[in-house]
Amino acid sequence: MIDFWLAAGLLLLVALSFLLIPVLRSRRAQLEEDRTALNVALYQERVAELQTQQEEGVLDTAQMDVGRAEAARELLADTEGVAAPRVTRLGKAAPLLAAILVPVLGLGLYLHFGASDKVELTREFSQAPKSMEDMTQRLERAVAAQPDSAEALYFLGRTYMTQDRPADAAKIFERTVNLAGRQPELLGQWAQALYFADGKKWSDKIQALTDEALKADPKEVTSLGLLGIAAFESERYQQAIDYWNRLLEQLPADDKSRIALQGGITRATEKLVASGGKVAEAPVTKVAALLKVRVDLAAELKARVQPGDSVFIFARATSGPPAPLAAKRLTVADLPATVELGDADAMMPQLKLSNFPEVQLVARISRAGQPTAGEWIGRSQPLASSTTAPQKLTIDSPDK
Known part of the structure; x- marks a missing residue:
């Protein structure tokens, strides 16, 4: 200063x-x-x-x-x-x-x-914290200086959880939800904090929060993990196994928490068998989706494009996130061309073609090389992500 x-x-x-x-x-x-x-x-x-x-x-x-x-x-x-x-x-x-x-x-x-406190916080955050207590104090000052910052509140709540302060974390996550809206991840974090703050006692409020989170996002990891813990603590071992298996499917292959999660599934299985129960067979793993599409350019547009113009071909969910589930990039000079879009082309591990029952194929020409905006576009009718028959897609309309 x-x-x-x-x-x-x-x-x-x-x-x-x-x-x-x-x-x-x-x-x-x-x-x-x-x-x-x-x-x-x-x-x-x-x-x-x-x-x-x-x-x-x-x-x-x-x-x-x-x-x-x-x-x-x-x-x-x-x-x-x-x-x-x-x-x-x-x-x-x-x-x-x-x-x-x-x-x-x-x-x-x-x-x-003025904002002298924010200037000082900016200087502090430019340096690595000396300890977890130092980081907590910085986040608390950041929340005091910016009480309407949902991001600062969220990180403070996560920090409180790592310090075994679930009651404080629950209050912070409630404020975060009020500011940022009832997003599934925030609801799951709030429910988890309430559960540990109440001494691992399940309540109607926690159930309502997890139900709301999983209804909006069936793959919300915090809620799945919490429901598995609650089921295990109440000796509902089959439910614990089911929830944790669902969570295991969402974690990347190199995630370190997979080992601990697999250990929990093993312990739940042993206790279920020891109590005379039988582990239900796991659901059949879904076959990876793979769509084959032939992309061509309408005859009336061939004189209006350039060979070096970018062509983005992607599949997106008809009901779900707007982000592409799989994408490929070509040029106008490559057309007509046949491409394959599958789970291996997923933009993010959680957004795979096989995770969405219905998708739409889109091909866009962009002279500026921007996948989100261009000059010409072609769209298919909605189709099942499990479709195996080759598809045809023609770029024939202005991109509005």
């Missing part, structure tokens, strides 16, 4: 200079005015002496005129170059008073409306 206040001080000095320069100039003008008044007084005194000498007969009329002219020339020489005094209604006190009030008022307004 020292460099900030130094910069502010320099700017303040510049501002004060505009107020004090007129005061200094007025003092100089006053000195010049006083000197002019003295010269006029001396001139008048000289003329009075000449008149006295004339009355006494020492000077005749001609000598009197010469003496008066000489005195006038001296007065003119002494006052030459002196500007006429400027008349001001403010006086000298107003600029001096403004010079004092402006910085005081500016400082007060900055302390009230």
